Structure formats: structure tokens, C-alpha cells
Amino acid sequence: MAESELTGLDKLLDLEEEFYNQGFEQGSAENVKHNYIEGKQYGLQVGFQRYLLLGQITGLLDVLEVLDGDKKVFAKKIESVRSLLSGVKMDNDVASVADYENRFTRIKNKFRTILLLLQKQLKTGPEDTLSLTEVERVSLSIADEIKGRVEEDNVGTAESLQDQVQNW
Amino acid sequence: MSNSLDDVWGSDSDDDGSVVQESPDFKKLRDIHFKRGYVDGISGSKEAKLQEGFDTAFPLGSRLGMEVGRLIGILQFLDFKYGKDDEELHGDFQLAQKELKIDRVLIKSMFDSDLNLMGEHQVISKWRRIVKVHCNKYAASISSTIGN
Structure with a gap:
């Protein structure tokens, strides 16, 4: 093969590589951007779901504390839950998640005892009182509606995250 | 591109600045x-x-969940205590859950294209105002702890 032909072949191969690299960079950049946004969707959703019940317990205690007033029947127990709530970190570090899990269980257990005490104070039966089950039912009804995405406005048939990934 | 390939794929650097013509083979290769x-x-x-x-987004989701939860919790206790006699309160608690x-x-309208919250969350702000009204009636000291 003549030298000029070899040079032409080399340049052809260089050109193919250049196009390949351009495509690779674009594909990679688009996928990384897509992944980042998809990760944010999950992060928003999971963060919301994990902290909703804790916020709800905070709100319930806020009102209970006011209604308890000067009697302070619930004061110590409320303070105990509040101290646990105040230390909850809201990031996704491994240590923060482990601490969250630990506190979450303790907060729920302590809150349950507060509700039982409330039932005693009000002298009501289980059906007429505020139970942890009812509190959790409300929490679940609010938090358990979507799977991994920020919803489109006014879209009745929202596709799942998996669908989005497949369509992308 | 090399001049030696111009005869096959055409030039992409015309000196006269006119529109570059790509040959079909060049386009196919690319x-x-x-x-x-x-x-x-x-x-x-x-x-x-x-x-x-x-x-990155987890703390924002957590904050939103915490805030929504607190509003719901306040309404839930007020509804438990006063809802039977206060239709408006009871109705608002039901509506808030929806x-x-x-x-x-x-929801996308509250976020920019990078999923950052655009200013105040309008739905949450609306419910802050509603919850405050009920707090003012039954538990006034809580009102000041609910943002605007």
C-alpha cells in the first residue's frame, strides 16, 4: 500500500475516533445530568416521607402542650420527646441515618405512651381517642402516593420513574 | 479536516465562509x-x-415533610379536640390531607428545572395561613411559631 494511502487510512481512523469520542462525551454528559435529576427526585420524595410523621408528632405535641397549660400533666413526657426530635439530623449521611432510625423508634414509643396517658385523662375508650395507629394512618395517606418523582402538574396518568427511565 | 480527504467527504472549512456542504458518506460516517x-x-x-x-435534595425533602407534618399534626389534634363542634376546622383538616x-x-410548578424550590412553597404557605387561623382560636401561642 502506498504511503499516501496509509496516511489517508490513518486519518480516516482518527476521524472515526473523533466522532466516537464526541458521541461518548455527549451520551455520558446527558446520562449524568439525567441521573442527577432522577436522584434529586428520589431524594425529595424519600426525605419527605421519612420526616412527615416526625413533623406530625411535633404538631400534635405543640397543641397538647398548650391545652395541658399549667396542669403540666404531660410536660415531662413532651419534653422527653422534644429533646429527641430536636437532635434529628436531616441529611443522608450514614451516621445521620443510623441516628434517625434509633430516634424514630424511641420517639414513636414515647409518643404512644403520651397518647395512652391522654386516653386516661380524657377517660375515653380506645375508639374515641387519638391513637398512634390513627396518626400513622394519616401520615401514610399523605406520604405514600408517588414512586420516586416530582409530579407533573395536572397529569392524571403519571408514569412511574421506571417508565421514565425506559422512555428516556 | 485534512485536504487529502476532501475529495471523498468534502471540505468543512471553506475559505469563502459559505455554508459547508457535507457529503452523504461523511454524514453517514459521523x-x-x-x-x-x-x-x-x-x-x-x-x-x-x-x-x-x-x-443533595434529601434535606429539602426532609424539611418539606417535617413542615407539612407539623401543620397536619396541629390540625389533627385541634380536630380531635374541637372538630365535632367546629365544622370549618373539621373540613380544613380533611382538605389539608388532600x-x-x-x-x-x-409538584413541578414549585421547582425549577434543577428541582430547586422556587421561593416559598405556595401550597404550604396557604396552609400555614389556614392553620394559623385555627390556632388563633384554640391555641394562640402556637401561631407565632408557624412561619408566614
Whole structure:
């Protein structure tokens, strides 16, 4: 093969590589951007779901504390839950998640005892009182509606995250 | 591009500044190898940045969940205590459970294209105002702790 032909072949191969690299960079950049946004969707959703019940317990205690007033029947127990709530970190570090899990269980257990005490104070039966089950039912009804995405406005048939990934 | 290839694929650097004409073969060559690279680029980056995105948005989701939860909790206790005699309060508690659902809070119109919250969350702000009204009636000291 003549030298000029070899040079032409080399340049052809260089050109193919250049196009390949351009495509690779674009594909990679688009996928990384897509992944980042998809990760944010999950992060928003999971963060919301994990902290909703804790916020709800905070709100319930806020009102209970006011209604308890000067009697302070619930004061110590409320303070105990509040101290646990105040230390909850809201990031996704491994240590923060482990601490969250630990506190979450303790907060729920302590809150349950507060509700039982409330039932005693009000002298009501289980059906007429505020139970942890009812509190959790409300929490679940609010938090358990979507799977991994920020919803489109006014879209009745929202596709799942998996669908989005497949369509992308 | 090299002049030695111009006779095959045409030039992409005309001196006169006129529109570059690509030969069909040149376009085909570029498309084939660009697409191959593009596909490899997607599969090669797999789940890169997925975790980073999750960790970045998680605290915002947590804050929104915490805030929505608190509003719901306040309404729930007030409803438990006074809801039987206060229809408006009872109705608002029922409505809040619908309007503050996760799919109504995490909604695209509240976020920019990078999923950052655009200013105050309007749905949450609306419910802050409503909850404050009920607090003013039954538990006034809580009102000042609910934002605007």
C-alpha cells in the first residue's frame, strides 16, 4: 500500500475516533445530568416521607402542650420527646441515618405512651381517642402516593420513574 | 479536516465562509461513530451522580415533610379536640390531607428545572395561613411559631 494511502487510512481512523469520542462525551454528559435529576427526585420524595410523621408528632405535641397549660400533666413526657426530635439530623449521611432510625423508634414509643396517658385523662375508650395507629394512618395517606418523582402538574396518568427511565 | 480527504467527504472549512456542504458518506460516517460513542457514553456512566442528586435534595425533602407534618399534626389534634363542634376546622383538616399530599407538594410548578424550590412553597404557605387561623382560636401561642 502506498504511503499516501496509509496516511489517508490513518486519518480516516482518527476521524472515526473523533466522532466516537464526541458521541461518548455527549451520551455520558446527558446520562449524568439525567441521573442527577432522577436522584434529586428520589431524594425529595424519600426525605419527605421519612420526616412527615416526625413533623406530625411535633404538631400534635405543640397543641397538647398548650391545652395541658399549667396542669403540666404531660410536660415531662413532651419534653422527653422534644429533646429527641430536636437532635434529628436531616441529611443522608450514614451516621445521620443510623441516628434517625434509633430516634424514630424511641420517639414513636414515647409518643404512644403520651397518647395512652391522654386516653386516661380524657377517660375515653380506645375508639374515641387519638391513637398512634390513627396518626400513622394519616401520615401514610399523605406520604405514600408517588414512586420516586416530582409530579407533573395536572397529569392524571403519571408514569412511574421506571417508565421514565425506559422512555428516556 | 485534512485536504487529502476532501475529495471523498468534502471540505468543512471553506475559505469563502459559505455554508459547508457535507457529503452523504461523511454524514453517514459521523452518524455511525457518533451514535456508537453516544450509546457507550450512556451505558458507561450508568448510575453516576444518582447518589449525589439524592443526597443533595434529601434535606429539602426532609424539611418539606417535617413542615407539612407539623401543620397536619396541629390540625389533627385541634380536630380531635374541637372538630365535632367546629365544622370549618373539621373540613380544613380533611382538605389539608388532600392538598398537602406528597404528590401535591412535590409538584413541578414549585421547582425549577434543577428541582430547586422556587421561593416559598405556595401550597404550604396557604396552609400555614389556614392553620394559623385555627390556632388563633384554640391555641394562640402556637401561631407565632408557624412561619408566614
